Amino acid sequence: MTTITANASVAEPLTLPCGVTVKNRFYKSAMNEALAGRDCAPSEAHARLYREWAHGGAGVLVTGNVMVDHTQLGEPGNVAGEDERDLAMLRRWAAAGTENGAHCWMQINHPGRQSPITINPHPLAPSAGKIDGEYGRFFAEPTELTRDQIRGIIRRFANTARIAKKAGFTGVEIHAAHGYLINQFLSPLDNRRTDEYGGSLANRARFLFDVFEAVREAVGPEFPIAVKLNSSDVPIAVKVNERDDAPGGFNEEESIWVMKQLEARGVDLIDISGGTYAKPVIQTNDGAAEDRRRGVYFTDFARRIKGELTVPVALTGGFRNAADMNRALNDNITQMIGIARPFALMPDLTNRIIRDGWQGSVDLPRITTGITSLDKTFGGVLVISWFELQMHRIAQDRRPAPHIGGMRALLFAVKQHGPAALAPRRRKGRQ
Numbered sequence: 001m002t003t004i005t006a007n008a009s010v011a012e013p014l015t016l017p018c019g020v021t022v023k024n025r026f027y028k029s030a031m032n033e034a035l036a037g038r039d040c041a042p043s044e045a046h047a048r049l050y051r052e053w054a055h056g057g058a059g060v061l062v063t064g065n066v067m068v069d070h071t072q073l074g075e076p077g078n079v080a081g082e083d084e085r086d087l088a089m090l091r092r093w094a095a096a097g098t099e100n101g102a103h104c105w106m107q108i109n110h111p112g113r114q115s116p117i118t119i120n121p122h123p124l125a126p127s128a129g130k131i132d133g134e135y136g137r138f139f140a141e142p143t144e145l146t147r148d149q150i151r152g153i154i155r156r157f158a159n160t161a162r163i164a165k166k167a168g169f170t171g172v173e174i175h176a177a178h179g180y181l182i183n184q185f186l187s188p189l190d191n192r193r194t195d196e197y198g199g200s201l202a203n204r205a206r207f208l209f210d211v212f213e214a215v216r217e218a219v220g221p222e223f224p225i226a227v228k229l230n231s232s233d234v235p236i237a238v239k240v241n242e243r244d245d246a247p248g249g250f251n252e253e254e255s256i257w258v259m260k261q262l263e264a265r266g267v268d269l270i271d272i273s274g275g276t277y278a279k280p281v282i283q284t285n286d287g288a289a290e291d292r293r294r295g296v297y298f299t300d301f302a303r304r305i306k307g308e309l310t311v312p313v314a315l316t317g318g319f320r321n322a323a324d325m326n327r328a329l330n331d332n333i334t335q336m337i338g339i340a341r342p343f344a345l346m347p348d349l350t351n352r353i354i355r356d357g358w359q360g361s362v363d364l365p366r367i368t369t370g371i372t373s374l375d376k377t378f379g380g381v382l383v384i385s386w387f388e389l390q391m392h393r394i395a396q397d398r399r400p401a402p403h404i405g406g407m408r409a410l411l412f413a414v415k416q417h418g419p420a421a422l423a424p425r426r427r428k429g430r431q
């Protein structure tokens with residue numbers, strides 16, 4: 001039985017539809033750790049990072065996206081979990097992430113056409129056609145998936161979920177947001193198929209539902225399955241005028257319909273997000289200034305769906321202090337508090353709030369190289385690399401270092417993954 005109660009506090013346990021209880025409302029949202037090498041294998045570094053987070057007190061730790069196919073990566077440093085070759089290390093990772101009563105759920109993903117050209121010259125997508133606009137040049141033209149290939153990818157999702165469970169992860173999150181493959185199927189702009197996987201919303205959502213059913217079959221009825229879904233393909237918190245709507249894109253009405261269908265099919269939690277590669281959920285390098293401007297992300301959407309769903313929701317983005325978290329729970333617009341970047345700076349944020357009654361706010365720094373043109377050129381890569389650097393520090397048993405500059409983050413990314421780490425913005429800079 002799910003228990004959704006108003007006036008819950010961050011410290012209260014939550015029972016999911018599958019019967020599993022998580023110990024509190026802190027949901028560490030997925031962040032690609034970028035800790036894997038070219039072999040896409042997990043390592044002791046993953047175990048150390050997740051042990052630190054587990055002891056920090058959060059109820060659920062969602063891993064960075066783990067790819068279901070090592071030839072189709074979303075970004076350098078991804079782990080791929082397509083077979084059992086790394087089972088021993090996956091076991092160590094899962095064991096570390098579930099210390100201290102934490103849940104550790106593996107986020108599983110396929111990037112579709114959102115797979116950078118520097119690491120994937122042959123991406124696959126629901127329909128052929130490059131990504132529109134300035135971002136198009138960072139991605140090779142994808143091949144349209146055949147029905148056999150679609151069925152193959154559905155089996156891959158199920159297989160990765162099965163391996164996650166075998167390794168000791170205590171749940172999985174299917175990544176259906178941020179413009180990756182499942183999101184591409186959902187979007188009428190990306191999906192122009194004329195078979196049963198394209199056209200009407202029911203057809204565009206068929207791939208997600210098939211993936212969900214196959215994963216459920218693989219892990220059984222008592223294993224948590226979450227789905228990360230866009231409230232719409234444009235992060236609504238930054239909508240300033242009508243032009244910012246993605247006309248014809250996956251929209252709020254469609255998202256609500258998909259959520260209800262997932263609820264009917266037995267999903268355990270919906271992680272609400274938004275945006276795509278071209279319009280990312282993280283908009284700027286402004287840190288706390290951006291946070292103050294935006295507040296908690298997707299709040300209006302969460303209010304809109306309040307009372308429409310019985311399945312627990314994790315609202316992700318912009319939570320920086322206990323007051324906002326408890327307000328969102330009290331208003332019953334979310335049942336879990338999704339947090340990503342603050343955990344890379346303060347791994348024990350949960351303990352501080354629940355155990356120590358900390359009333360402060362995690363102020364994310366403005367991330368800059370000190371050179372405006374470089375900041376502009378590298379933009380999103382700069383922010384992502386900076387947070388990856390912080391996760392690497394934690395994985396080396398070092399403390400996060402909020403004062404590290406953007407230049408060091410870029411150099412770190414190149415050292416770690418070669419020039420591919422900077423590919424998108426660097427290519428833009430060359431034009």
Ligand SMILES: Cc1cc2nc3c(=O)[nH]c(=O)nc-3n(C[C@H](O)[C@H](O)[C@H](O)COP(=O)(O)O)c2cc1C
Nearest residue numbers: 029030031032064065316317318339340341384387
């Ligand atoms: C370095 C980094 C890596 C991320 N990787 C993922 C990912 O693998 N999967 C995902 O769903 N979201 C990913 N995100 C997005 C976060 O889960 C989250 O939606 C976003 O950061 C907003 O939450 P926040 O304001 O608490 O950081 C990533 C964010 C960052 C900063």
